[in-house]
Structure formats: structure tokens, C-alpha cells
Amino acid sequence: MAAPMLRWCCSGRRFAFARVGCGSCHRRGPPTGSTSNGKRGQSSVAQQPHITAQKPRKGEPEWAAVVGLEIHAQIASNSKLFSGSQVCFAAPPNSLVSFFDASLPGTLPVLNRRCVEAAVMTGLALDCHINRKSLFDRKHYFYADLPAGYQITQQRLPIAVNGSLAYSVYVGRKPSQMVTRTVRVKQIQLEQDSGKSLHDDLRSQTLIDLNRAGIGLLELVLEPDMSCGEEAATAVRELQLILQALGTSQANMADYEIQRQINELENGGEILNETRSFDFKLGCTVPMRDKEGKQDYRFMPEPNLPPLLLYDSGSLPSGADPQQVINIDQLRERLPELPRVTRQRLVQQYGMLPEHSCVLLNEVGLLEFFQNVIKETRAEPKKVTSWVLNTFLGFLKQQNLAVSESPVTPSALAELLDLLDRKAISAPAAKQVSAHLLSPATLPAQYRCYGSSALSEFHRGNLVINASKCWGRGGFVSSFVALFLEVMSSALFLLTFVYYFGCAGSPAAASRAPLRGRAPALGSFSSWGPQA
Numbered sequence: 001m002a003a004p005m006l007r008w009c010c011s012g013r014r015f016a017f018a019r020v021g022c023g024s025c026h027r028r029g030p031p032t033g034s035t036s037n038g039k040r041g042q043s044s045v046a047q048q049p050h051i052t053a054q055k056p057r058k059g060e061p062e063w064a065a066v067v068g069l070e071i072h073a074q075i076a077s078n079s080k081l082f083s084g085s086q087v088c089f090a091a092p093p094n095s096l097v098s099f100f101d102a103s104l105p106g107t108l109p110v111l112n113r114r115c116v117e118a119a120v121m122t123g124l125a126l127d128c129h130i131n132r133k134s135l136f137d138r139k140h141y142f143y144a145d146l147p148a149g150y151q152i153t154q155q156r157l158p159i160a161v162n163g164s165l166a167y168s169v170y171v172g173r174k175p176s177q178m179v180t181r182t183v184r185v186k187q188i189q190l191e192q193d194s195g196k197s198l199h200d201d202l203r204s205q206t207l208i209d210l211n212r213a214g215i216g217l218l219e220l221v222l223e224p225d226m227s228c229g230e231e232a233a234t235a236v237r238e239l240q241l242i243l244q245a246l247g248t249s250q251a252n253m254a255d256y257e258i259q260r261q262i263n264e265l266e267n268g269g270e271i272l273n274e275t276r277s278f279d280f281k282l283g284c285t286v287p288m289r290d291k292e293g294k295q296d297y298r299f300m301p302e303p304n305l306p307p308l309l310l311y312d313s314g315s316l317p318s319g320a321d322p323q324q325v326i327n328i329d330q331l332r333e334r335l336p337e338l339p340r341v342t343r344q345r346l347v348q349q350y351g352m353l354p355e356h357s358c359v360l361l362n363e364v365g366l367l368e369f370f371q372n373v374i375k376e377t378r379a380e381p382k383k384v385t386s387w388v389l390n391t392f393l394g395f396l397k398q399q400n401l402a403v404s405e406s407p408v409t410p411s412a413l414a415e416l417l418d419l420l421d422r423k424a425i426s427a428p429a430a431k432q433v434s435a436h437l438l439s440p441a442t443l444p445a446q447y448r449c450y451g452s453s454a455l456s457e458f459h460r461g462n463l464v465i466n467a468s469k470c471w472g473r474g475g476f477v478s479s480f481v482a483l484f485l486e487v488m489s490s491a492l493f494l495l496t497f498v499y500y501f502g503c504a505g506s507p508a509a510a511s512r513a514p515l516r517g518r519a520p521a522l523g524s525f526s527s528w529g530p531q532a
Contacts, residue, residue, distance in 0.1 A: 007337045031503030050504035068224030072247040093209040103147035115216040118248035123160030136302040145195030158189035167238040184223040241339040350381035365403035372410035379417040
């Protein structure tokens with residue numbers, strides 16, 4: 001007996017749940033009961049009724065997720081999709097609204113070339129087929145923040161179809177247990193965003209801000225080929241890296257919802273067909289509006305926009321104005337290094353493990369930090385990788401800090417690794433120094449602004465600071481290392497001094513006499529610079 005497939009749709013996400021029976025497996029693919037009519041862009045998800053389920057009895061199998069995604073990414077452009085209004089975050093309400101954005105009679109749309117190029121480049125990066133001819137349509141629905149009463153989108157014939165997105169996931173507890181999986185990209189289409197409704201519960205009123213109305217969006221539809229929220233989050237992160245590398249979107253996204261649906265179903269609730277929004281303060285999704293069925297959208301061709309025609313080098317009309325046509329081959333040549341290529345290059349160039357290259361790219365700003373350290377140090381790349389991923393990143397995770405909030409700069413870490421590389425300090429001492437560099441508050445207040453002096457020699461158990469040559473010219477880490485070792489050496493000398501005179505005349509003094517020669521040379525203190 002086939003397992004029942006439970007589906008739910010919301011703006012930006014699609015989830016399907018199936019109860020997996022004993023001794024059977026759940027097959028990935030289109031969910032049971034889908035009513036696809038074969039036309040691109042016509043998703044059967046919106047036609048599904050709400051879902052109810054009885055609470056599973058004790059001992060019955062748990063729910064398994066089948067995840068597909070519909071992602072709306074705002075295009076990085078200076079103006080909106082069909083008007084010349086500026087795109088600017090946090091501008092005063094209704095200060096960036098053209099006559100077309102407000103849907104005044106007689107206004108006509110003018111397509112933004114930058115938005116079309118962004119869609120084509122994204123499609124090429126995801127191995128999509130770029131349609132040489134695509135069409136625009138009107139999708140009707142009635143929101144207070146949508147003045148025209150319809151949204152211009154690409155329902156019949158989108159700009160790109162049939163692509164794929166590869167991502168790597170961990171299949172075991174060990175970081176080395178990684179596999180590469182692929183999710184199919186059904187289509188990429190251009191559409192315009194709606195405005196923003198601001199609800200004032202105290203006054204029982206809703207205010208409308210149309211600054212966002214008409215901003216260009218990329219809608220990317222990923223097939224339900226993923227099996228859990230972790231896979232979906234990994235795929236979204238990979239897509240985020242691709243969009244950021246292309247510069248087509250800033251790609252600030254979040255992924256959350258599966259656990260809420262599981263809890264709802266297991267408690268005998270129902271999954272409504274609705275649009276939900278993620279509340280960052282509450283850490284959960286909240287309902288926004290009911291999701292109409294497809295028949296309510298009343299799709300129709302956009303009469304004010306002709307078909308969008310794209311060309312390649314072979315089909316480009318002779319004498320065509322380059323400003324009036326878009327050449328797919330030229331955009332393909334402009335594609336930057338994509339994340340998967342960057343990971344391969346890191347593995348080949350620095351000899352690091354594939355999972356290390358994934359971490360460097362997945363953490364925002366970490367790859368740039370790593371490359372800056374590599375440029376400024378003579379230490380081996382493997383040693384740099386170890387320090388960046390274990391010591392540096394481990395501290396940031398522990399303190400819940402971003403790379404941009406790190407108290408240590410790439411130059412400081414590179415300087416410390418240089419000292420370690422030329423054996424000026426030992427590995428344990430470097431670990432202690434790095435701990436204080438990462439947590440400056442652990443130092444006594446009188447030492448936090450210690451003057452610049454540099455470590456020039458450390459050998460045979462003696463510390464020598466060349467103050468005459470290095471005073472005021474040493475790096476920060478060298479100065480800190482000098483201070484750290486100075487304090488440690490002073491403490492060691494004091495302990496040795498007490499030990500030496502404390503043992504004199506005792507019965508065990510003779511047996512411990514060889515230790516006396518290990519005390520630091522008194523002459524070493526005469527060459528230290530002044531203390532702050």
C-alpha cells in the first residue's frame with residue numbers, strides 16, 4: 001500500500017511529508033496525487049487542499065520529509081524591474097515610488113536590462129537551458145500593497161528551465177563522510193515584488209509602503225528531491241553562495257518550517273494552504289495570508305510587454321545595437337569562479353581536505369580571512385588551515401561571533417604563525433598567546449596597551465629582547481609575544497630563585513643541584529626595554 005503523501009505550500013518553500021511504513025522505503029520524486037499538466041510554471045501545489053492527519057499511535061513510524069523549494073531572491077540592481085525608481089533599503093516610506101509603481105492610469109512598463117542579465121547569468125550558473133524567447137504574464141490577486149491588482153511574472157514561458165544544483169552534505173558523524181547530491185531546478189523566472197503592509201495593532205490600522213513595489217525578483221523553483229531540512233538548508237546555502245559570487249543578488253535567506261508541521265500533524269492539527277513569514281525575533285514562522293487556488297490568479301498575457309528575445313553569437317542579427325540586445329555567450333564569458341570551482345582550487349592549491357574547503361566557503365568572510373593570512377605568512381598552508389579552522393573559527397563559534405567581529409586581524413594571526421614557523425616560540429606558547437589575542441579581556445588591564453617591542457631571539461631557555469633595535473617598530477603580535485614571554489620568564493625566574501635558595505642546605509639539595517643551572521641568565525634582564 002502506498003504511503004499517503006501530505007503536502008503543504010507556502011511562499012518561498014514547499015514541503016511534503018510521508019509516513020514511512022515498516023519494511024518499505026519512500027521514493028523521491030513528484031508526490032503522489034500531483035496534477036501537473038506539463039506546462040512550465042504551472043505548479044500543482046497551489047491546487048492542493050489543506051491537510052489533516054490523525055496523531056500516530058505509539059509505535060507507529062515517524063514522519064519523513066520530502067522537500068522542494070520556491071525561492072524568491074531580490075535582484076541586485078539600482079532600479080526596479082519595470083520602472084526607473086531607485087532601489088534603496090530603509091528609505092523613508094513611499095519615497096521611491098514612480099507613477100508606474102503606484103499603478104496610475106496610462107503608465108507603461110519598461111524592462112530593466114540589468115534584471116534580465118541577472119536572470120540569464122543565474123540560469124547559466126545552474127546549468128539551465130536559456131529560452132531564446134520568453135513571455136510575461138499577469139497574475140491577479142488583490143492585496144492592499146499591490147496597487148495594480150496583479151503581478152507581472154513569467155508563468156507560461158520562463159527565461160530559464162531544466163537546470164540542476166549540486167551540494168555536499170554529511171552522511172555520518174565524521175566530517176570526512178561527505179556526499180554530493182543534486183536537486184533539479186525546474187525553472188527561473190522574472191517577476192516584480194509587491195509593497196509592504198505595516199500593521200498597527202494599537203490603532204487597528206494598516207499602513208502601506210510602496211518602496212518595495214516593483215523591485216525585480218528571481219523566482220527559482222527547485223523540485224522536491226531533498227529528504228530533510230538539513231539538505232534543504234545546505235542547498236539554499238549553496239545557491240546563496242552562487243548568487244553572491246555572480247553578484248545577481250545579496251541573497252539574505254533563512255530556512256525553517258518542517259518541525260512546526262510535524263508537531264502540528266502529530267497533535268491532530270491541519271496544515272493550511274497559506275503564506276507564512278519568518279519572525280526573526282520569535283524564531284518561528286507566522287501566518288500572513290491565505291493562499292488562493294490557481295484558478296483565482298486568472299493568468300493572462302501581459303499586453304504591454306512584447307516577448308523577450310535573447311541571442312547567442314550565432315543568431316545575433318547583423319548590425320544590431322549591442323545596447324538593445326542581450327548576447328548569452330557574452331554573459332557566459334563574464335561568469336566568475338563559482339563556489340564548486342573555488343573549492344576544487346583550494347584542495348589542489350593548498351592540499352586541504354574537501355570538507356575544509358566547504359567550511360571556508362560556508363562561513364561568511366572566512367575564505368577572505370584565510371587568503372589574507374596566506375599572503376602575509378611564511379607558514380605552510382596546512383598549518384594555516386588548521387589554525388584558521390580549529391583555533392580561530394572554534395573561538396568565534398564559542399563566542400557566537402562573526403568573522404567580521406573577530407578581535408584578531410589576518411595580519412596578527414600571520415605574524416603569530418611566522419613566529420611559530422621560525423621556532424621563535426613553541427606550539428604551546430603560541431596556543432596561549434592566541435588565547436589571549438582572541439580574548440583581550442583576559443589580560444590584566446596594565447598590559448592591554450603595552451608598548452611595541454619585538455621578539456628577536458629565544459633560544460637555549462633564555463629570552464633576549466633587543467630593545468635598542470626593535471623599540472617602536474615591532475608588530476602587534478611580536479610585541480604581545482614579547483610581553484607574554486617576559487611575564488612568564490619573570491615568573492619562572494622568581495620560582496627558580498625561591499626554589500634555589502629554599503633547597504640550599506637541605507638534605508635533598510645535592511640531588512637537585514643540576515637544576516640550578518636552568519635558571520634564566522641574570523644578564524638577560526638588563527637588555528629588556530621599559531615597561532608600559
